[in-house]
Amino acid sequence: MKANASERVFRDRVEAGRLLAGALADYAGRDDVIVLGLPRGGVPVAAEVARALGAPLDVLVVRKLGAPGQEELAIGAIGEGGMRVLNERLVRDLGLGPAAIERIVAEEESELERRVAAYRGDHEALEVEGKTVIVVDDGVATGATMRAGLQTLRALGAAKIIAAAPVGAADSVALLEDEADEVVVLETPVWFSAVGQWYDNFGQTDDAEVRALLAHNRRALL
Secondary structure: OOOOOOOOOEOOHHHHHHHHHHHOHHHOOOOOEEEEEOOOOHHHHHHHHHHHHOOOEEEOOEEEEEEOOEEEEEEEEEEHHHOEEEOHHHHHHHOOOHHHHHHHHHHHHHHHHHHHHHHHOOOOOOOOOOOEEEEEOOOEOOOHHHHHHHHHHHHOOOOEEEEEEEEEOHHHHHHHOOOOOEEEEEEOOOOOOOHHHHEOOOOOOOHHHHHHHHHHHHHHOO
C-alpha cells in the first residue's frame, strides 16, 4: 500500500531518526537522558536521536512472553538481569499456572541472552534507574515489543519514559500511552499494514551494524 500525498514516507532509518530527533529537541544536552534502541531496526533510528541530543545510546533487549497459541498476545516480558514483568490479570484470565509460565520464560531466555551478547559484548548496560529514558523503534505495528520494553523500564526504576518512533498504527500508538509518560510518533496513518511501507529503503539491520552504532556513540561521548 502506498502512502497518501499528505503522509510522509521516510527515505531511510537515518532520515527518520533525524526528523524524530527534532521532535525530541527539548531533551538535548541533559545529563539525565539516555536513548535506548529496540534491536535491530530501531537502533539506526535511535543512533540519530542520540547523536542529535548528545545522549548515551544503548539497546533495550527484551523478549515479550506470548500466550500459548496467541504469541502476539503479551502476558508479560523478560529483560536483562532476570527482570520479569507479568500481566497478572491476563495470566489469571488465561488460566496459566506457574509451570506454564516457566516454560514460556525458558523458551525466551536463551534468545534474550544471545542477543545481549551479540549486541553489547563485554560492555555493561547503561543504568536506567532515575533517568529519563527515550525508547526508540523504527515503527510501531502491534506495539507489543515496545510495550514490553516500557514495562521493563518501569520495573527497573526509570524516572521518566518516552516512547518514540517515526511512524505507527494509530491504535497501537494509543496503547503506548498506558505504559509511557510521553509518546512521540511523527506519523499515525489512517491505513497502516506494515512499518516498511513508510520507508523508501527498509533494508535489514544486522548485528554488526548494531554493534558499530553503539561503538560509535561511545567514542563520540568520550
